[in-house]
Amino acid sequence: MRIAIATVQVPFEYGGAEFLAANLKHQLLRRGFEAEIVTMPFKWYPSASLLGSIRIARLLDLSEVKGKPIDLLIALKFPIYLAEHQNKVLWLLHQHREAYDLWGTEYEGLHTMPHRDRLRKLIMDYDRKHISRCQKIYTISATVSTRLRQYNGIASTPVYHPPFGYESFRFESVGDYIFCPARLEELKRQHLLIESLRYVKSPVKVLLAGVGKQSYIDRLESLIEKYALRDKVHLIGWISEEEKASYYANALAVYYAPFQEDYGYVTLEAFFSGKAVITCTDSGGPLEFVQQGTNGFTVPPDPMAVAETIDQLYQHKRIAKTMGMNGQDLLKHLNLSWDAVIERLTA
Template sequence: MTVKKIAICAAQIPFNYGGAEILVEELNKQLRLRGFESEIINIPFKWYPKQQLVNNALVWRMIDLTESNGEKIDRVICTKYPTYAVKHPNKIVWLFHQHRPIYDLFGTKYSDFRDTAEDFAYTQQIKNIDNNTLIEAKKIFTISQNVTNRLKKFNNINSEVLYPPTKYEGKYYNENYGEYIFVAGRLDPLKRLDLMIQAMKYVKSDAKFIIAGKGKYETQLRELVNKFKVQNKVIFKGFVSDEELLKLYANCFAVYFAPKDEDYGFITIEAFKSKKPVITTNDSGGVLEFVENEKNGFIVNNNPREIARRVDYLYDNRDICKKFGQKGYEKVKEILWDKTIEKLTKEY
């Protein structure tokens, strides 16, 4: 069977926009560029009250995506919980992540699930949904080895890693190793920008920290800037245009990216495509599939003083920035859309 008409299944929290939404849009664009008829099927996602997590999966289960307007839909590509609950004879999963608060984040400050009978019942329901609907897929890909490892650990389900290319593939460039360390993305507690803001208190060089992006955590981050008295060192750019984003990458001396057990981490790829070193931490998850300590960046403990030392070192040694950045580029240069689309559209 020739795959021609494809439905991309997505779940989005209304008024929230981040890496997953960008990836879904870019996948749709890349499929269409190659002659496929593709459409994003996006259903709003809500995780509270907890019964909504089960209800959301039931909504996907009841949807008929086998045909539309009398024409057959050849394939569905499901992306994250609960989209893969959809029924289709030619279902492919490209797993961004499951509902992490019941898995790897359970018992941490990032999860609202606790060790209670009620929460246990919900976690079992969601795990059953995952176990029973994921295995219906003809093929399961994940966006990183980290996600593959989680799926095997918690659900005993095998998968294949298929790294996502970035939105700006072919547009990254390196102009200069300037006066600032940079990060871009949604301002969220899991991204742990608070560590870097605190580190700026101990930075001895003239390095600045530029943050591009918006999010629910911005107010708290600004309060931390005031608390640590680093108003002259930390700059909030808010949302920036595509052109400005690429320029910010092109002119930083390094990129900071130390999220909590990240699924994948586009920022790592964007930094290396721009030939910039990355400072991360030893629990950053998918980021560690690319960053190699003292080869293309630094992997440190969750210690602001240690982060500050690495910032100062790179600021004072731009030749090392260039060397590390080039090695980072070599690490990610083969992550391209042609290979990705080929794997997502072939017969299994």
């Protein structure tokens, strides 16, 4: 069977979505399928570019290549899932969130565009029409399925998958630092963690790994200087997969508190590493795994609440270790498996 994995790419950015597409291709090839990733560049601003991206997706012909049919199209992201195909399966990472759950929030940028209400309606109408035409409709999480049902009235089935390289994650020790690996941007809310250190009483340190928007990095640097946290907070930038696994293995706990995350590999990576997770009540995907007081903490998005949790974990490292082990046990119980994913997508 020839399978095309359809996704989009923001040039010069590589994150969870790109890892998922590459891993999906790898897993399909391992099982004897002929698979390829079909990518279109995506620019969502200004409105003319957004509309152009939608038109390009609608005009794509992914039915065959060089006279050979593409038997199955697995679509992952907006707007390429609008492309027509006789056998299209949707495994939805997320829609254009600015028209949905981010609409009207501080993170939403669609409001700056002319005719924003009309543009939002256009996106939602296209989604209702073309998603409904898919042969099967899956999502990567219950959070994404809830949005699809809430905004578009479309039912779907969440299909969880393990993170890239999950076999390499391990537990080594309970250290004295909070580890936070994620793209540096407003939605990931690393600033909340830095602000919490103003109230932390224990001598804990914070390691922030990742790259991102320079304007946001400048904001983080400004907070570090403002609150004299240079000895406590370390921005370590890009790290290899081996380094990431080592940082996880020796952390006290992991902070991952984005705003309405779709899925969140960090939560799963932390649990595979035997680490408790600190997240927030509005963090979306992580809440599908983090159980308050059992394998982590779910707190309001407030610096003082985060600080209290960090101190509790530092002062009670045996509890921190137990919580991390509980996270490992949860993943064993869930039995996250690429075999199950591939079976669903290709059946």
